[in-house]
Amino acid sequence: MGTAETAVLPPHATLLRNVTLVDGSGAPARIGDLLLAGGHIVAVGEVPRGLLENIGTLEELDCAGLVAAPGFIDVHTHDDAAAIERPDMLPKLSQGVTTVIVGNCGISLAPVVTDAPAAPLSLLGTREFRYPSMASYAGAVNTAAPSVNVAALQGHTALRIRHVRDLDGPATAQERSAMAAAMQEAMDAGALGLSSGVFYREAYAADTEELVAVASVAARNGGIYATHIRDELAGIVPALHEAARTARHAGLPLVISHHKCAGPANWGRTRETLPLVDELARGQEIALDVYPYTAGSTVLREDLVDGIIDVLVTGSRPHPEMAGRYIAEIAREWDVNQQEAARRLMPGGACYFQMREDDVERVIRHPLSMIGSDGLPHDEHPHPRLWGAFPRVLALYWRDTGVLQLEEAVHKMTGLSARRFRLAGRGELKAGHAADVVLFDPKRVRDAATFERPAQASEGILKVWVNGALSYTAEAGSTGARTGRFLRRDMRSSAG
Numbered sequence: 164m165g166t167a168e169t170a171v172l173p174p175h176a177t178l179l180r181n182v183t184l185v186d187g188s189g190a191p192a193r194i195g196d197l198l199l200a201g202g203h204i205v206a207v208g209e210v211p212r213g214l215l216e217n218i219g220t221l222e223e224l225d226c227a228g229l230v231a232a233p234g235f236i237d238v239h240t241h242d243d244a245a246a247i248e249r250p251d252m253l254p255k256l257s258q259g260v261t262t263v264i265v266g267n268c269g270i271s272l273a274p275v276v277t278d279a280p281a282a283p284l285s286l287l288g289t290r291e292f293r294y295p296s297m298a299s300y301a302g303a304v305n306t307a308a309p310s311v312n313v314a315a316l317q318g319h320t321a322l323r324i325r326h327v328r329d330l331d332g333p334a335t336a337q338e339r340s341a342m343a344a345a346m347q348e349a350m351d352a353g354a355l356g357l358s359s360g361v362f363y364r365e366a367y368a369a370d371t372e373e374l375v376a377v378a379s380v381a382a383r384n385g386g387i388y389a390t391h392i393r394d395e396l397a398g399i400v401p402a403l404h405e406a407a408r409t410a411r412h413a414g415l416p417l418v419i420s421h422h423k424c425a426g427p428a429n430w431g432r433t434r435e436t437l438p439l440v441d442e443l444a445r446g447q448e449i450a451l452d453v454y455p456y457t458a459g460s461t462v463l464r465e466d467l468v469d470g471i472i473d474v475l476v477t478g479s480r481p482h483p484e485m486a487g488r489y490i491a492e493i494a495r496e497w498d499v500n501q502q503e504a505a506r507r508l509m510p511g512g513a514c515y516f517q518m519r520e521d522d523v524e525r526v527i528r529h530p531l532s533m534i535g536s537d538g539l540p541h542d543e544h545p546h547p548r549l550w551g552a553f554p555r556v557l558a559l560y561w562r563d564t565g566v567l568q569l570e571e572a573v574h575k576m577t578g579l580s581a582r583r584f585r586l587a588g589r590g591e592l593k594a595g596h597a598a599d600v601v602l603f604d605p606k607r608v609r610d611a612a613t614f615e616r617p618a619q620a621s622e623g624i625l626k627v628w629v630n631g632a633l634s635y636t637a638e639a640g641s642t643g644a645r646t647g648r649f650l651r652r653d654m655r656s657s658a659g
């Protein structure tokens with residue numbers, strides 16, 4: 164099948180020989196060859212001899228004992244500005260990630276223009292709020308030429324901040340139509356859909372009418388709806404129902420962001436929430452994303468500091484010297500309670516050790532879950548998920564504990580993700596697909612980033628190709644190739 168479309172081969176090609184192919188579809192691994200040329204995957208499994216004769220220079224790699232998989236797709240990121248400011252994108256590239264989806268949790272750069280973004284927009288840093296439209300953001304990504312591909316959701320909170328005068332109330336009819344027009348612009352520019360973060364104060368007052376009005380625009384254009392639901396603590400069940408209702412009324416697929424049961428009072432409740440998701444998913448398309456840690460991370464908020472769970476400071480504007488230290492310890496030093504310490508450290512960020520391992524494991528095991536790091540690239544002392552999420556899934560949930568099969572783990576990082584987020588031509592090792600490929604050592608792959616030392620490249624990720632260019636090697640790190648680009652959503656799934 165590959166031969167017809169590859170009659171004219173470019174002069175240079177790369178052949179991975181005897182490699183264990185885990186193709187991203189969830190199908191059983193098999194040993195074979197993989198031929199990359201001209202930015203695409205040309206053949207998978209058996210490479211016809213005739214094909215190779217016409218190639219000028221063929222680079223052959225003997226990959227016995229190693230795994231080749233589609234480049235990982237990080238479906239939950241806040242790399243909106245990082246992809247432009249630090250286009251080497253080493254935290255992601257070094258994990259084997261070749262595509263990041265930005266704009267999660269309601270937060271996106273476009274269409275906000277400001278020098279002083281407030282929380283939660285400040286999770287994206289402070290310098291890059293200068294794109295009045297998704298089209299201008301997409302252009303900036305392409306100009307910056309990051310090392311990984313970037314696909315974007317339009318953030319609902321960003322739309323609110325741009326178009327709603329009183330953030331403590333729902334949008335007026337006029338404001339709703341301004342938001343809908345901006346949403347249409349984003350979809351025209353290739354956005355994957357809408358994200359919301361009604362958990363955050365700036366969006367908390369949004370009512371169903373407002374959310375449905377904006378989501379309907381995404382729906383008409385074949386987009387999806389990803390949401391950081393209103394409550395991941397005691398009120399998680401009504402919050403899940405709200406998210407499902409919004410998606411149903413607007414008529415589009417739902418992704419529940421970083422699904423978790425947060426807070427000691429809710430530990431174990433994934434036994435309740437996952438069956439609910441299954442039940443809802445019988446009537447509408449639903450997926451989940453999840454990161455493989457029991458700590459979450461977001462802005463520092465005193466209401467999230469309960470005095471029970473550990474809270475690690477990831478950054479503090481008034482007290483930058485406290486990054487990397489625990490609130491309990493700081494509170495003792497200052498002789499105040501933990502909430503008071505949090506108040507004094509704000510604005511800032513923190514890791515909250517708010518989940519229990521069995522819940523995380525249950526979500527990771529669930530067939531509808533995909534892996535997303537939710538890494539925060541602007542924190543001084545970031546949550547280790549920024550550098551470690553993907554290799555950690557392979558090391559901890561496949562190799563060390565067997566919670567997942569290898570094929571399943573890779574599927575949750577590639578094929579399933581591309582399908583659910585409407586990314587065409589990626590996510591599987593398939594002739595004709597873009598040559599986004601990771602080569603790793605299944606015996607050694609593991610995350611090295613920890614809560615103590617979070618900025619560590621993972622181990623066992625040997626080579627990463629992005630759109631056919633070798634972009635990372637374990638020995639040399641980044642090769643300097645910066646072949647990522649802004650990816651538009653798959654227009655074939657578009658109704659309008």
Ligand code: ZN
Pocket residue numbers: 267268360391420421
């Ligand atoms: Zn979130």
Ligand code: CU
Pocket residue numbers: 239240241267268420537
């Ligand atoms: Cu997030």
